[in-house]
Amino acid sequence: MTKRAQFDKVSLSFGTPKGRLNVVEDVxxxxxxxxxxxxxxxxxxxxTTMMSMLAGFQKPTTGKVLFDGRPVAGPGPERGVIxxxxxxxxxxxxxxxxxxxxxLRANHVPAAEREAICDHYLGLMGLSDFANSYxxxxxxGMRQRLAIARAYAVKPQFLLxxxxxxxxxxxxxxxxxxxxxxxxxxxxxxxxxxxHSVEExxxxxxxxxxxxxxxxxxxxxxxxPFPYPRDESVQERPEFGELRSHIRQLVMDEYxxxxxxxxxxxxxx
Amino acid sequence: MNGAGLxxxxxxxxxxxGAILLWYAVRWSGFVNTSLIPxxxxxxxxxxxLLTKEGLLIDIFASTRRVFxxxxxxxxxxxxxxxxxxxxxxxxxxxxxxxxFFRALPPIALIPLVIVYFGVDELAKLVIxxxxxxxxxxxxxxxxxxxxxxxxxxxxxxxxANQAEIFxxxxxxxxxxxxxxxxxxxxxxxxxxxxASELIAAQRGLGAMIQNASTYFLLDVIYVxxxxxxxxxxIMDLILRRITARLLVWQDRAIA
Ligand SMILES: Nc1ncnc2c1ncn2[C@@H]1O[C@H](COP(=O)(O)OP(=O)(O)OP(=O)(O)O)[C@@H](O)[C@H]1O
Ligand SMILES: [Mg+2]
Numbered sequence: 039m040t041k042r043a044q045f046d047k048v049s050l051s052f053g054t055p056k057g058r059l060n061v062v063e064d065v066x067x068x069x070x071x072x073x074x075x076x077x078x079x080x081x082x083x084x085x086t087t088m089m090s091m092l093a094g095f096q097k098p099t100t101g102k103v104l105f106d107g108r109p110v111a112g113p114g115p116e117r118g119v120i121x122x123x124x125x126x127x128x129x130x131x132x133x134x135x136x137x138x139x140x141x142l143r144a145n146h147v148p149a150a151e152r153e154a155i156c157d158h159y160l161g162l163m164g165l166s167d168f169a170n171s172y173x174x175x176x177x178x179g180m181r182q183r184l185a186i187a188r189a190y191a192v193k194p195q196f197l198l199x200x201x202x203x204x205x206x207x208x209x210x211x212x213x214x215x216x217x218x219x220x221x222x223x224x225x226x227x228x229x230x231x232x233x234h235s236v237e238e239x240x241x242x243x244x245x246x247x248x249x250x251x252x253x254x255x256x257x258x259x260x261x262x263p264f265p266y267p268r269d270e271s272v273q274e275r276p277e278f279g280e281l282r283s284h285i286r287q288l289v290m291d292e293y294x295x296x297x298x299x300x301x302x303x304x305x306x307x
Numbered sequence: 308m309n310g311a312g313l314x315x316x317x318x319x320x321x322x323x324x325g326a327i328l329l330w331y332a333v334r335w336s337g338f339v340n341t342s343l344i345p346x347x348x349x350x351x352x353x354x355x356x357l358l359t360k361e362g363l364l365i366d367i368f369a370s371t372r373r374v375f376x377x378x379x380x381x382x383x384x385x386x387x388x389x390x391x392x393x394x395x396x397x398x399x400x401x402x403x404x405x406x407x408f409f410r411a412l413p414p415i416a417l418i419p420l421v422i423v424y425f426g427v428d429e430l431a432k433l434v435i436x437x438x439x440x441x442x443x444x445x446x447x448x449x450x451x452x453x454x455x456x457x458x459x460x461x462x463x464x465x466x467x468a469n470q471a472e473i474f475x476x477x478x479x480x481x482x483x484x485x486x487x488x489x490x491x492x493x494x495x496x497x498x499x500x501x502x503a504s505e506l507i508a509a510q511r512g513l514g515a516m517i518q519n520a521s522t523y524f525l526l527d528v529i530y531v532x533x534x535x536x537x538x539x540x541x542i543m544d545l546i547l548r549r550i551t552a553r554l555l556v557w558q559d560r561a562i563a
Pocket of ligand 2: 085200
């Protein structure tokens with residue numbers, strides 16, 4: 039197993055007007071080629087911050103974040119990112135958004151192939167009827183699917199996904215999960231996915247990293263025993279239920295810890 | 308014109324008719340000496356007289372050209388300068404007080420100095436209009452550019468965009484709205500400054516016409532001049548708004 043990404047004793051703190059805010063603390067784990075890592079933890083604990091170090095937008099305060107053995111120096115197309123805020127380009131139509139990456143020099147996509155790739159992803163994401171619409175006419179869930187399509191279209195080997203299915207209804211969400219599994223099966227990617235859904239983490243991931251309330255530390259790393267390719271039947275397996283209640287318990291603990299942190303000081307004193 | 312367009316046009320006409328009626332009302336009310344207020348129809352008659360006999364079009368052309376050139380040059384410089392100031396925070400902290408200092412100076416106050424340094428020719432008027440449109444445009448530009456969120460640039464980077472591609476495909480589209488706003492603001496300010504710039508011994512131009520008329524107390528000519536300035540400014544703004552609507556169809560506007 040070759041290591042693609044490594045967090046090595048990584049800590050990060052932000053300077054704020056009230057002093058330093060520790061957001062990530064002493065995190066170490068490896069992501070191997072072909073791994074599917076799901077990161078789960080309470081809101082505001084530091085998951086996005088952790089991912090953005092690997093994406094190349096933030097530098098650790100101490101420790102090292104390595105990609106293919108080298109410290110991450112900045113963002114790059116080999117690490118596709120689906121942002122929590124989508125970041126759909128409002129000045130481009132749906133189709134132009136998907137084509138954006140394909141037209142960049144770094145991706146070497148011949149002009150003749152772009153049309154077909156766009157149409158393919160428009161269809162997969164159920165956006166064909168809106169190909170020429172501007173994002174202002176899309177619903178939140180459609181924007182999210184557009185952001186996914188745009189990232190998939192350039193076929194990055196490594197995908198960083200920050201709550202990519204959060205705005206979708208249950209049905210679309212499970213379609214998107216199955217589509218992701220299919221894409222992984224055919225294109226063989228490595229994934230780091232942030233999610234709030236325990237079921238989603240177990241269904242998709244090969245390993246689940248449960249992080250603590252802020253500052254994010256590793257609470258537990260759990261191997262998911264189901265082999266790929268997976269289908270929805272794994273959700274009926276007894277191990278699935280056991281894993282789910284175990285992880286739920288951990289997440290619940292950390293959620294409470296995070297709540298206690300957020301409580302205004304004036305109430306507790 | 309379709310039904311809705313006709314209705315909008317009609318709605319837009321109502322305040323104008325109201326203003327003209329009010330104008331007559333003030334004149335006939337007897338509170339003001341009628342010799343101090345020419346009637347709308349007298350002003351209209353004067354307008355046609357000036358147009359046919361006195362070459363009003365030459366004045367309109369002279370003024371419009373000055374505003375046009377002044378704004379074009381001002382914005383041409385304001386766009387890159389405003390962009391740099393908006394983009395690089397240190398540059399802004401460095402230049403902000405100075406820009407606000409110069410912007411606060413009314414161009415009229417500079418006229419004596421402009422005459423000393425640039426004479427009384429076309430150049431002097433251009434300098435004043437350039438000054439006015441540059442400082443109003445540069446502020447709009449840098450306020451706008453400094454609001455651009457880094458998210459879109461990050462997205463482009465993760466898709467593989469290099470510096471040149473980010474500039475061409477992300478930063479320029481995000482800057483266009485601010486350029487258009489800067490243009491509109493500068494146009495407004497430039498028309499307001501026009502009369503001041505034409506006070507510098509101009510032969511022709513709407514400002515010069517008003518200035519000359521005031522020496523001979525030709526109130527109707529002054530009215531014609533003022534109304535012309537307002538109308539041309541309005542038309543230019545309408546055209547610019549049309550262009551803006553075209554270029555920025557993608558924007559989420561509250562107004563349809
Ligand atoms: N640039 C920054 N400067 C200061 N504080 C920041 C910055 N970015 C994030 N934070 C703080 O770090 C903490 C963690 O933020 P982060 O976005 O990583 O949380 P998260 O785990 O992704 O939460 P969510 O599940 O709600 O998306 C938050 O308290 C946030 O306010
Ligand atoms: Mg987050």
